[in-house]
Amino acid sequence: MTVKKYFLTALLTLFVAALNAQGINYYIPQGDYTLNPAVPSPKEFLGFEIGEHHISHDLLISYMRVLSKSSDRVISQEIGTSYEGRPLIFLIITSEENQKNLDKIRERQIMLTDPSKSSSLPVKEMPIVMWFGYSVHGNEASGVNASMAVAYYLAAAQGSEVDRILNNSVIIIQPAQNPDGINRFANWVNSARSYSNVLDPFSREFREPSPSGRSNHYWFDLNRDWLPVQHPETRHRLEIFMNWHPTLVNDYHEQGSTNGTYFSPGIKNSTNPLAPELNRKLTEDISLYHAKAMNEDGVLFFTKEGYDNFYTGKGASYPDMLGAIGILYEQPSSRGHIQLRNGVLLKFPDIIRYQALCTYSAINAGIDKREELNRFKADSYRESQDMARKxxxxxxxxxxxxxxxxxxxxxxxxxxxxxxxxxxxxxxxxxxxxxxxxxxxxxxxxxxxxxxxxxxxxxxxxxxxxxxxxxxxxxxxxxxxxxxxxxxxxxxxxxxxVVKVRERVRKELPLSKLAYLFELSDIYSYKILYDLLNRGVAVRVGDKSFGINIGDKLVSLSAGTVMVPVRGQQLSETELHKVVLQHSQESETEFYSATSSFGVEFDLGSAHFKRVSIPKIALIVGRGASYGTIGELWHLLDQKYSIPASIIDASLLSEIDLNQYNTIVLSGNYRLPKEVNEKLKIWSSFQSNTIIAIDQSFQTLNEIGIADIKERSVGVGNINGVILKTTFSKESPILYGVASNELFLFKRGRSVISESVTPGSIVAKYADNPLESGYMPVPTIEAVKGMPAVLVGNGAIYFCDTPNFRGYWYGGSRLFINSLFFRDLIPSSKIQTK
Structure with missing residues (x-):
C-alpha cells in the first residue's frame, strides 16, 4: 500500500463513524407533508436507525406487523414460510377508501387480462397495481432495509402528494423475498463487523463464506425460480402475484461493480422475443424517472449494458410475459457497513437510500403513466389472444x-x-x-x-x-x-x-408367500425403495425385462423392476405385507403379488435379480465445491425423496472414517491433498463404495487415480446453458425406469469429455445432432456430438453436467438417483477417454 493510500484510509476511518448513521429523513422523500405520530418509525420500534445494523428477518417481520396494526392504509398478508420456518410477508398499501374496495379493485385488475372484458373497464379511473420485491438475494441487503423506510413513508406520511399516490395505486411490497438468505447474511455481517469501521475490502466482514446469503436454505438462486417454481418462497409469492397481476413490477438487487447504479432497460437485442414490442419503449420512459432521481442526488448510473432481459424466470423478466413492465435495479454493494473498494467509499446507508430513491421514482412513474400502463396490459393480452389464434x-x-x-x-x-x-x-x-x-x-x-x-x-x-x-x-x-x-x-x-391429476386405480394386493414386485417407472417409486431398505428389508432388482404370470394374467415388467422376497426377511409375512400394502395404497406405484416364481424369460430366483444396498451418502462441500450443484442434489434427496445425506466439508476428509459412507458426491474443483486422494482411492476399491463426480470434478477422479478422463476443446467461450439430446442403450442400471429412447440433459460451461476407450463405460452420449434448444456455435456442436454425457466404471460415476439443474430437471435427476441405488451394478473397468 502506498503512503498516500495509507493516509487516505486512516483519515477516512476517523470520519466514517459520523457518516454512517442516518435518520429516517435520509430515506424518505423531501416534501410538504407531516408524519403521523401514531405510526412508529423504524428507530422507535427497533431502537436503532436504518443502516446502523443489518436488519434480521424476525425484526423486519415484527416491524411490518406493527405498521399494519397502526395504519389503516396497510394490510399485511402472511402466506406460508421458508424452509427454515420464516414467515413470507406481503404488505398491500393504498388509501383507506381503496382498502374498503380492495376486492373490486383486484377484480378489475384481473379483468385487464381478459380481452372480452377489458374494453369495458373504466381504465382512466383505475388505480395502478405496483409490485416491489426486495433482496431475493439475501446478501444484497440494502433492499430489505430500504423496504422499512418505504413502508413507513407510505403508512405515516400525511400530505397531498402521498394522498395522490395512495388514491391512484395499490402498492404491494414483499420486503424479504429470501428470508433464510437474508437472515444468514445479517447474522454474518453483524457478528463480523468492527465498530471502528474497518474499510479494508479483505476484512472478514466483507468476506462472507460459502454458502453465502445470496441463496436460500438449499443454496438455490431464488431469482431463477420464477419459472420452475421449486421452492416455497416462489410458490407463495406467485399466489399473491397471480392473485393481483400487477402492472409495474420492481426487483431490487446489488452488484459487484462500483461504476454506478443500474436500472432497466438493459441490452437492447437481448430481450426475450415473446415480450410485447412496446415493453421496451415503456421501460425506457420509466427509466427517465429514475435518471432524474439519481441525477438530483448526484449518483452515476448506467442503463444500456451489463444485464439482459432474456431468461424469463427472473423477477424483472417474468412480468414481461404477463403484460407488465419489469424493472431491474442493481446498486453498488457495500457487502457490509462501510468499505473502500476500487477507490470508492461504499456506505450501507447510501446504498439503502439509492434503493429507496428508485422505489419512489418507480411509484411516481407508475402514477403518472397509470392509464398508459393499464392499457398496455389490456392490449398485451389482446395481442396474446391473436398470437394464439394465428x-x-x-x-x-x-x-x-x-x-x-x-x-x-x-x-x-x-x-x-x-x-x-x-x-x-x-x-x-x-x-x-x-x-x-x-x-x-x-x-x-x-x-x-x-x-x-x-x-x-x-x-x-x-x-x-x-x-x-x-x-x-x-x-x-x-x-x-x-x-x-x-x-x-x-x-x-x-x-x-384438471383440478387434480387422475391417480392410479388402487387394486387389492393379496399377501404373497413368494415376493412382491414393482417397477421404477414413477419418479417417486424410489422413495419406496429407500423406505424398504431403511427398514432393513432385503431387496433385489432385475437387470433385464421379463414376463411373469400374476394369477391368470401375463405381466410384462421392465429392467429395473424391484423384487421384495418374502422369505429371509426380518419382518414376518404379515408385517411385510402391511408395509408394501401401505406403499401400494399411498403411492402411484403399482405392486404385484407373485403367485409363482416362474417367469417367461427367467424366474424370480434367477441371478438376473441383483442385491440392492441402501445408499449412505456424503455430499462434499468446502473450498472449490460447486455449492449450487451440491445444493440441487441436497434438495432433491431431502425434499423430494426423504433420503438423508451428510454434508461434509472437504477439509474433514483426512480426519473422518469414510467407511460410514458408501457414496461420495463431488462437484467442483477441490484440489484435495495427496493423502486424501490416496485415502479415497483405497475407500473406493471396496465393493459398493462409489464416487459420483459432476462437471469439473472429473479432475478429482483423475487425481485419486480411479479414472483417466480428458477434456476436448470447445473453442472460444463457454456453453451458455443449452439442452442437448442424448442417446443410449438401456442396458445400464443408471437408466432404470427411463421409458423413452432419448433423454435431454442440460449443459453449460466448458466440460466436454473426449471419446471413451473403455468398453461398457458409456451410459449416455450426446446425439449426432445434439442441440435441441439453446445457442451453440457450429464448432462447439461438432466438438460435443457423439461425446460421452455419463460414464461409469471402477467405483466411479461421472456426469458431465449437473443432473438436477435448478431442481426441475427430472430427466437427469432420475439418472442420479439410479446411481445411488445401483452403484454396485456398474462395470469394474476404469473409465478412460482419448
Missing amino acids: GTIKGYVISSDSNISLVKELNSILAAHSINLYELSRDITIKGKSFSSKNSYILPLYQREYRLIRTLFDKMTSYIDTTFYDVSAWTLPLAMNLNYEELLSTEGLVGKK
Whole structure:
C-alpha cells in the first residue's frame, strides 16, 4: 500500500463513524407533508436507525406487523414460510377508501387480462397495481432495509402528494423475498463487523463464506425460480402475484461493480422475443424517472449494458410475459457497513437510500403513466389472444404413462402460473405415438397465459444476440422428460379442466408367500425403495425385462423392476405385507403379488435379480465445491425423496472414517491433498463404495487415480446453458425406469469429455445432432456430438453436467438417483477417454 493510500484510509476511518448513521429523513422523500405520530418509525420500534445494523428477518417481520396494526392504509398478508420456518410477508398499501374496495379493485385488475372484458373497464379511473420485491438475494441487503423506510413513508406520511399516490395505486411490497438468505447474511455481517469501521475490502466482514446469503436454505438462486417454481418462497409469492397481476413490477438487487447504479432497460437485442414490442419503449420512459432521481442526488448510473432481459424466470423478466413492465435495479454493494473498494467509499446507508430513491421514482412513474400502463396490459393480452389464434402450434398432448407423479409435478408448476391443463377427451395418435384419453392430458395454447406457456414449452435455436447473462434454453417438457407432442389442432380434444391429476386405480394386493414386485417407472417409486431398505428389508432388482404370470394374467415388467422376497426377511409375512400394502395404497406405484416364481424369460430366483444396498451418502462441500450443484442434489434427496445425506466439508476428509459412507458426491474443483486422494482411492476399491463426480470434478477422479478422463476443446467461450439430446442403450442400471429412447440433459460451461476407450463405460452420449434448444456455435456442436454425457466404471460415476439443474430437471435427476441405488451394478473397468 502506498503512503498516500495509507493516509487516505486512516483519515477516512476517523470520519466514517459520523457518516454512517442516518435518520429516517435520509430515506424518505423531501416534501410538504407531516408524519403521523401514531405510526412508529423504524428507530422507535427497533431502537436503532436504518443502516446502523443489518436488519434480521424476525425484526423486519415484527416491524411490518406493527405498521399494519397502526395504519389503516396497510394490510399485511402472511402466506406460508421458508424452509427454515420464516414467515413470507406481503404488505398491500393504498388509501383507506381503496382498502374498503380492495376486492373490486383486484377484480378489475384481473379483468385487464381478459380481452372480452377489458374494453369495458373504466381504465382512466383505475388505480395502478405496483409490485416491489426486495433482496431475493439475501446478501444484497440494502433492499430489505430500504423496504422499512418505504413502508413507513407510505403508512405515516400525511400530505397531498402521498394522498395522490395512495388514491391512484395499490402498492404491494414483499420486503424479504429470501428470508433464510437474508437472515444468514445479517447474522454474518453483524457478528463480523468492527465498530471502528474497518474499510479494508479483505476484512472478514466483507468476506462472507460459502454458502453465502445470496441463496436460500438449499443454496438455490431464488431469482431463477420464477419459472420452475421449486421452492416455497416462489410458490407463495406467485399466489399473491397471480392473485393481483400487477402492472409495474420492481426487483431490487446489488452488484459487484462500483461504476454506478443500474436500472432497466438493459441490452437492447437481448430481450426475450415473446415480450410485447412496446415493453421496451415503456421501460425506457420509466427509466427517465429514475435518471432524474439519481441525477438530483448526484449518483452515476448506467442503463444500456451489463444485464439482459432474456431468461424469463427472473423477477424483472417474468412480468414481461404477463403484460407488465419489469424493472431491474442493481446498486453498488457495500457487502457490509462501510468499505473502500476500487477507490470508492461504499456506505450501507447510501446504498439503502439509492434503493429507496428508485422505489419512489418507480411509484411516481407508475402514477403518472397509470392509464398508459393499464392499457398496455389490456392490449398485451389482446395481442396474446391473436398470437394464439394465428400460431401454427395450438397446444400439446401429454401422457402420464406409468409416471403419474411426473404429470402431478407438471400440473403443480402450471397451476402456479395460472395455466390450465385439461383431460384429453378421446384417444389420438400423433407422429406414430398413441395417447389414450385414460392417461393423457391436453395443454391448449389458447388461454390467458399464452406467453407463459410459450416461454415454458418453446424450443429456440435462433438468436439475435448470442451473449447471455444467464441461460439460453430452459424448455420445461424436455427438462422433465415428458412424453408429449405438439398439436396443430385442439378441436374436439379438450376435456374437463384438471383440478387434480387422475391417480392410479388402487387394486387389492393379496399377501404373497413368494415376493412382491414393482417397477421404477414413477419418479417417486424410489422413495419406496429407500423406505424398504431403511427398514432393513432385503431387496433385489432385475437387470433385464421379463414376463411373469400374476394369477391368470401375463405381466410384462421392465429392467429395473424391484423384487421384495418374502422369505429371509426380518419382518414376518404379515408385517411385510402391511408395509408394501401401505406403499401400494399411498403411492402411484403399482405392486404385484407373485403367485409363482416362474417367469417367461427367467424366474424370480434367477441371478438376473441383483442385491440392492441402501445408499449412505456424503455430499462434499468446502473450498472449490460447486455449492449450487451440491445444493440441487441436497434438495432433491431431502425434499423430494426423504433420503438423508451428510454434508461434509472437504477439509474433514483426512480426519473422518469414510467407511460410514458408501457414496461420495463431488462437484467442483477441490484440489484435495495427496493423502486424501490416496485415502479415497483405497475407500473406493471396496465393493459398493462409489464416487459420483459432476462437471469439473472429473479432475478429482483423475487425481485419486480411479479414472483417466480428458477434456476436448470447445473453442472460444463457454456453453451458455443449452439442452442437448442424448442417446443410449438401456442396458445400464443408471437408466432404470427411463421409458423413452432419448433423454435431454442440460449443459453449460466448458466440460466436454473426449471419446471413451473403455468398453461398457458409456451410459449416455450426446446425439449426432445434439442441440435441441439453446445457442451453440457450429464448432462447439461438432466438438460435443457423439461425446460421452455419463460414464461409469471402477467405483466411479461421472456426469458431465449437473443432473438436477435448478431442481426441475427430472430427466437427469432420475439418472442420479439410479446411481445411488445401483452403484454396485456398474462395470469394474476404469473409465478412460482419448
